[in-house]
Amino acid sequence: MEIGISTFVETTPDPHTGEVISHAQRIREVVEEIVLADEIGLDVFGVGEHHREDYAASAPAIILAAAAARTKRIRLTSAVTVLSSADPVRVFQDFATVDAISNGRAEIMAGRGSFIESFPLFGFDLKDYDELFEENLELLLKIQQSEKVTWRGGHRPAIDNLGVYPRPVQDPLPIWIGSGGNSQSVMRAGLLGLPLVLAIIGGSPRQFRPLVDLYKRAAEHAGHDVSKLPVASHSHGFIAETTDLAADKFFPSTQQAMNKLGKERGWGRYDRNAFDSARSLEGALYVGDPKTVAEKIIHLRKNVGVTRFMLHVPVGTMPHDDVMKAIELLGKEVAPIVREELAKWEEENK
Secondary structure, three states: OEEEEEEEEEEOOOOOOOOOOOOOHHHHHHHHHHHHHHHOOEEEEOOOOOOOOOOOOOOOOHHHHHHHHOOOEEEEEEEEEEHOOOHOOOOHHHHHHHHHHHHHOEEEEEEEEOOOHHHHHHHOHHHHHHHHHHHHHHHHHHHHHHHHEEEOOOOOOOOOEEEEOOOOOOOOEEEEEEEEEEEEEHHHHHHHHOOOEEEOOOOOHHHHHHHHHHOOOOHHHOOOOOOHHEEEEEEEEEEEOOOHHHHHHHHHHHHHHHHHHHHHOOOOOOHHHHHHHOOOOOOOOEEEEEEHHHHHHHHHHHOOOEEEEEEOOOOOOHHHHHHHHHHHHHHHHHHHHHHHHHHHHHHOOO
């Protein structure tokens, strides 16, 4: 069971003071968070691409490259790269460069993205949302598989037997498919034999088990070795010394961020009752003391089949020291419990 962190490098107003941290400061803080995650033995850190004022990571590969030079073991991934509005050649080159700096620790998590700001910014039409992703993924996979590429699509100039450089340390450079729970994207990942990442940020994680099963059936149907295909989840959460302290610290920024998005998307108001309900064993929030969070991750592994768990922290703006403490607790206290208990469980179920 791999355990790590994901972030969107948010710069929303502080829920208590209204102060807005600068993009530059938040980016520097995230690099420090990645360095800490590496030092305490976490497996992976993901940075998500966004193109709006309240998120600072429009170029995740550059942030990951800065961290790559200061880390030794942790894997470094986008979470996600909005592939529909990106140039696959440049995406591959960027992450091959991160792979070189990190000596083989880079990954690409490709997704369509739930935010649309990148489309007008880069001159794409939203009506081509799905078609752009399919074409760009096809090209990205061709580049992954071959140094010289010949390709033709409907939205990008053709490539005729051209090389794409640098080549990565890893062969192949890992490419994951990120999904919010769409059955079509899950099946696509399975048929292509690509690792799958599910954003489990609402409802009950158990509801995602049928999607994991669908993914595995599709992969098996296409002739892939299902035992070699990892499944990851990305879920919001926070860890503190006590569960009450974790909940009280995490709720204000989460409420503010969720209500801002809810206003944009027509969701209902997010309140403490909804937050507390999601903290239950069957909920999608991983908030509590180390033992509580460890129990939920173990529950997720046993009931959903996830083999990599990424805690998304913070949601909104929280004090950097609190985020660093949560990361420390995840690596030093939660991860050992999870690994020990799951090792026993897997041994019993051989």
